[in-house]
Amino acid sequence: MNIKLPRKLTARQWAAIGGTIVATLLFAWAVVTGLTRLLTTPAPGAATGEVPVATTPAPVDPAVPRIKATLYFASADGLQLVATEREVPLAEGFVAQARSILEAQLSAEAPAPLVSTIPKGATLRGVFISQRNEAFVDLDPAIKASHPGGSHQELMTVYTIVNALVTNLPNLQEVQILIGGQEVDTLAGHVDLRRPLRKNEALILSPTSTPGTPSPQ
């Protein structure tokens, strides 16, 4: 079997060609993985620029480090919000942490005698943080159908979400709730969701009074 080559290559030339191919492949791999890492891992303090978060659910692995966060539930009489300390998974980066807190708030079982203000089956589609430090919380449209309505219950649900974010992430001032990726008038016909909302202190039961008794207005 004789393959005719135009010119016979020396061993050195073969080595040079092989080396170039290997180097090129290595470089390409490095570029691709590096870019992927850069794109998927939000750098700590990535509050500047709108950073969409991948929609994978937060890990529930017990090995994942956890931090203490303040979550909100309705008081035993349903009248006010009660701040409660809970452990939530620690996430790398501001946006991922916001997401982790919200997911905990949406799915958390309330410690008796408190009650959750979130309708069952409410899920998070995404969280975005704008350059002006406004958080955008995008909820699945199912929440509209499952919400029981009524001004009071709507205020409780909306401000559970807003307060949970603003209390735990001091950089944030305002939260706007989106539904199905879109700006909406309201969740259940009352609370204006077309503007970002600030923390509502009036709805929170003051720590000095016992849960279940209304604080003086």
Place this chain on the structure above:
Amino acid sequence: MAGLNTRRFLGVSGLVAATIVSAAMLTLAQPASLTVLSRDGRKPLPLTSINNQDYVAVDDVNSAFGTTSREDRLAGGLTISLRGRSIVLTADQNVVSVSGRLVSLPSPPVRRDNRWFVPADFLPRALALILDTRLDLRRAARLLIVGDLRAPRVVARVDAGTTNVAVTFEVTPQTEARVTAQPGRLVVQFDADVLDLALPSLPPQTFLLGLTPGETPNSVVLTTGPRYATHRVTTTQADAGSARVTVDLLPAGTTDAPATTPATPAATVPDSRLVIPSQAPTTGLRTVVIDPGHGGDELGTQGAKGTLEKDITLSVARRLRTLIESRLGAKVFLTREDDRTLSLDDRSAFANNHQADVFLSIHANSAVRPSLKGAEVYFLTVERADAEARKRAGDNATALPALGGGSREIDLILWETAQARYLEQSSALAGFVEQSLAGQVEMSPRAVQQAPFRVLVGANMPAALVEIGYLSNAEQEAQLATGAYQDKVAQALLDALIKFRGFLEH
């Protein structure tokens, strides 16, 4: 055999087809009719829709007005005549000749199925000339008024309470009315020749069994039911040119009953000659817009027994309207009169368009715990720090290029900030509502609150949202559905508006 069968089949199907076609034509051909009002009373004149225009058949016109018509097939024309005067029409010509004068019509006469049709406007424009009388065509009401008749527009409304039923007549232009009690009925006679009348369908109840045009063309008959014992008549000036006559049907034992004794079925007892009071309209609170929360596809919240917020809010709004109209003499508009879907911005825009002096949105509440109950009232939160920050950032000012170069900053009043200017008044209004409600119904522990409610944002007048009770509480669900509770709430809201009027005028 086979051929015969086929032929028979064809014949039958042809007949069926013909029947379907003629049925379809019948339904198409009779969309409505025009009511002809004259001194002799009222009679219908069928309308036919041709090319989306209302037409009347010439033979119907002949029988209604005593005219005769003769067709000239050769010329393709028709002559309608009465006492030596005549109108000559030509098919597909917009111009007709009336005793030699040319009169134009909005659309041409049509000859169809051996009948001639003329547009409804033919009546006042052409027919009136040969009848030598005025024909007034009121399209919206589908009325044709013959001669110089006094024909006020009378729109009736029935508001049913638990302890009374109020029948309200809105009369334009304002016209004197006289209510006469007769056995088993009340006759409302207007000082007019005929009435351009709109009567509602009746909700089932025991005070009023029927609301129908009377025997004379200027009257309306209220057929009274077993619970009716006596009545009261109030008349107010509603607007510049219209009056409102309210007949309250009351059960036995009502204290402020009129002097009539309708229980004696002896004779006709004329009880009150009504004169429209010419009081000057009050300045502070002339127009009230009430917003019954939710409606249509938006049910609002729902009680465990299925009571819907949207139904309760509409019922309370109607009761409140009746009270305000009779006691406060202000104009009242509801953002929705029936069960329909309406956006929140449309509700506040409605109040703005009616230049309301006050806007009240009525709702029923829900909580995650069924024990929570009581009424609440809200006015708008405006996040001042936020508003100021935006102002500093120049968001509220828009730079526009000015003549001669450069630019000029223009302050715009945004929809979003319309309510902000009325916060103090809205806060006072909420306070009065809370005070008045507390005297009538149970209050929530958080009776007055502020919240960023969308329906209040764009309201360009003092505005509040009232939550009249919790449908999530079993006891309150039962209460909210009763007329007695709804009347209490309406009374409290009326009291609050009276206090608020005092506040505005002081």
